[in-house]
Amino acid sequence: MKKSAFILAALCSGTLLLGSCNADKSADSTATETTSATADTTAAGGDMAGMDHSTMADGAAGASPLMASMNDMMAKMDAMKMKGNTDHDFAHMMLEHHKGAVAMADIELRDGKDATMRQMAEKIKADQQKEIGEMEPIAERLDSAPTNYKPQDPADPFTAQMKASMDGMMKNMPQMVADPDMNFNMLMTVHHQSAVDMAKAELAHGKDSKLKEMAQMMIDAQQKEIQQFKDWHTKNEGKMKTSAAVYECPMGCEGSRSNKPGKCPTCEMDLVKKA
Incomplete structure (x- = not known):
């Protein structure tokens, strides 16, 4: 019973990985199709x-x-x-x-x-x-x-x-x-x-x-x-x-740069002077 469960889990894992690979391979074509569809959108609903x-x-x-x-x-x-x-x-x-x-x-x-x-x-x-x-x-x-x-x-x-x-x-x-x-x-x-x-x-x-x-x-x-x-x-x-100085999060959190001391809005660590 345990062996069957292990085999089933492995098959599921393989299926997920295959699906991920297929998704990556089709990314470019999907983007192309999306661009094409956007170009055809009518004036009533497009960017x-x-x-x-x-x-x-x-x-x-x-x-x-x-x-x-x-x-x-x-x-x-x-x-x-x-x-x-x-x-x-x-x-x-x-x-x-x-x-x-x-x-x-x-x-x-x-x-x-x-x-x-x-x-x-x-x-x-x-x-x-x-x-x-x-x-x-x-x-x-x-x-x-x-x-x-x-x-x-x-x-x-x-x-x-x-x-x-x-x-x-x-x-x-x-x-x-x-x-x-x-x-x-x-x-x-x-x-x-x-x-x-x-x-x-x-x-x-x-x-x-x-x-x-x-x-x-x-x-x-x-x-x-x-x-x-x-x-x-x-x-x-x-x-x-x-600005003479730039302060950044030591953890490299995105959007944490500032021109004055303070805390990172993401992780709340003290910003570190970089320049």
Whole structure:
């Protein structure tokens, strides 16, 4: 009886290993089929053409909570499935964009020291949360809206304009420095500019009057704040010093790098100075 059980276990183990091997061998073909299927998806349910910004920056992302927050926001935006309605897709994309701004403002309020940057962070957080509350019911209402553009067609005017807003943010992504206020200043500047560009796409191609009104308000408010950020940056160029030290988890946990001492968020060991 024991011998039979052993033989059965061995057969099962062999079957599992064979299944694993077969799965590995078919990985490439499965990926090809998935890519092909995605290419054939209709405008009503696909990702936006060319929107692949889930990894935005270099190693600085691991050393900067602000950059990590930006990466998290972009990953969520990239993961969204586009309905193919300009108002619906703008609203849902902008909701994630606003949530990213709130997260960045929270980091500035936690780590920042400069009174002006902290004041701007408080205002941005309050404004973005208010707009999130106003936009959520609009986004939900638009869930049943008909399709009116092609999110997978790079030549579609709305698709191209929305993609350009994200590409612009990627292109202008700054190198992180040691000062958290300067990092907030630089990242929020490019974050605001991408929101302005997205809002302009909504004004040009959207149909919902309330959403277009909100888009214009976003443009007016964030262009003003962009100028305030630039003015502060000019007066505080002395803070543009690169980080002199990087702290890492001794166990090598992913996402544990920081520009200041602390504990690893994964294993809670003390971070070790590397440079």
